[in-house]
Amino acid sequence: MKPVQKDAYTLILEAIDMGIYRPGDRLVESDLAERFGVSRTPIREALQRLETQSLLARDGRSLIVASLDHNQLAELYVVRAELEGLAAGLAARHATDEEVRVLRDMVEQDRGLIGNPAAMARANRRFHKQIHLASHNRFLVQQLDLVHRSMALMATTSLAAKGRDEVALAEHDEIVSGIEARNPEAAGAALKTHISKAFVTRLKLDSGEVDSTL
Structure with missing residues (x-):
């Protein structure tokens, strides 16, 4: 083929x-x-x-x-948190057992990428995309695709902050646990918290408050 x-x-x-x-x-x-x-x-x-x-x-x-100014960045993260949280909640309801297994496997495999921000960033995109697909809502997936295109306008990944990759992976673990438990509220809340913490880290990176490993 x-x-x-x-x-x-x-x-x-x-x-x-x-x-x-x-x-x-x-x-x-x-x-x-x-x-x-x-x-x-x-x-x-x-x-x-x-x-x-x-x-x-x-x-x-x-x-x-293009680049994003502070206000655009804040607006983007607000929308992303709400849409991603919705996707995780829907995934907890509608994901097949196989899709949940893939998410769990991703978390376990990504442990080997700690300390490699570029590889972790690619794995992070795959993980979030898998949650989007597991929501089984094509219109939500389309909107999240638009959001993630805009995320590409950030010069660095928040995973470049020292120690952020390990913490982010623990947050991924919590998100998957909520989906595995078929608990939409827990899964959605865990993903929204994950996005909020990523935003805080990005603001600290941009201000120079935390060091980048890149």
Whole structure:
């Protein structure tokens, strides 16, 4: 079976998400076309779409990866906490036994990534995405996809804060315990608390109050 070809929009979005392009970086059509091996027309269309979604911003005649100011960051975390909490609660109700098993396995496997912020950040995205899917609500999944696209506009992960990865993993464990117990209230509360603590850590990182391991 031939692998699915990714479109220009997905390729650029993934590059931003992986930190290849960071907030403030200029995106040039010709450079992107060469990097991804596609023509400039789909690149141009993808850039227009990303600008419409506020993931790119204008700097004179150039397009740059957007950044989030303090107020936008706070607004994003408020929405994320509510939607993610809802997803965890729905997962506690609707996740199959197999989906719950996958979540538990993720927590156990991710223990081996402690001390590696970049790998932990990738694992963290997979974990949260699995909870979204386990909610079995396609409209909620769509909204959370939009939220997580905006999360890519942060220059660093909160998991870069010294000691945060181990604490975050303990929080993941608590979230999964709530889902395993089929307790929507406990699962939702645990995930909202997890997002709140991540926000506090990010604010401390941005202020220089805590050290980054990156």
